[in-house]
Amino acid sequence: GENVEQHPSTLSVQEGDSAVIKCTYSDSASNYFPWYKQELGKRPQLIIDIRSNVGEKKDQRIAVTLNKTAKHFSLHITETQPEDSAVYFCAASRGGGADGLTFGKGTHLIIQP
């Protein structure tokens, strides 16, 4: 089955700086890669996703890049703000999700004022 590794487990950055979280996956057939943000005590929230026919996708301060050859994808957050503090999860799925979703173990992002 699919295995998703996520790094780092904790990331502390100064407010205004950029943050990058990286994930690798094992199944070359995986083709859908969502990212989630989970604030303390709340439900996960889908913030951006990318499919394998696209190399990069941006949404305001958030971007995701995908390298199919190396089987890794990354979340980039620019101009970080205090409200970006949360746990972020990556995930991977085959068939656009038709074969289920496997998550990384999460990254605790801390924005230092």
Place this chain on the structure above:
Amino acid sequence: EAQVTQNPRYLITVTGKKLTVTCSQNMNHEYMSWYRQDPGLGLRQIYYSMNVEVTDKGDVPEGYKVSRKEKRNFPLILESPSPNQTSLYFCASGEAPGAFFGQGTRLTVV
């Protein structure tokens, strides 16, 4: 308002006593799924369903059952709960997997 609704939000039960956690969505989504979240292990998929009467096992299906008799509902059934099923459970729906999560059900099995 578009939402995924789980019930109950909190449940304490005893080992072996069958229970059902309900999940309902009002967005006409075909894809629904169940996850459990445990400290240090993150989110793990239990079961998912691509459409009515179609269900598939996720990464940790042991000890759980699901059914998808109608599009809007996807209940999670624990026939004989055990303490290792103590966890935070999330239901989700969407056109893509995990697009909208429910508010979560915190289950404790004693």
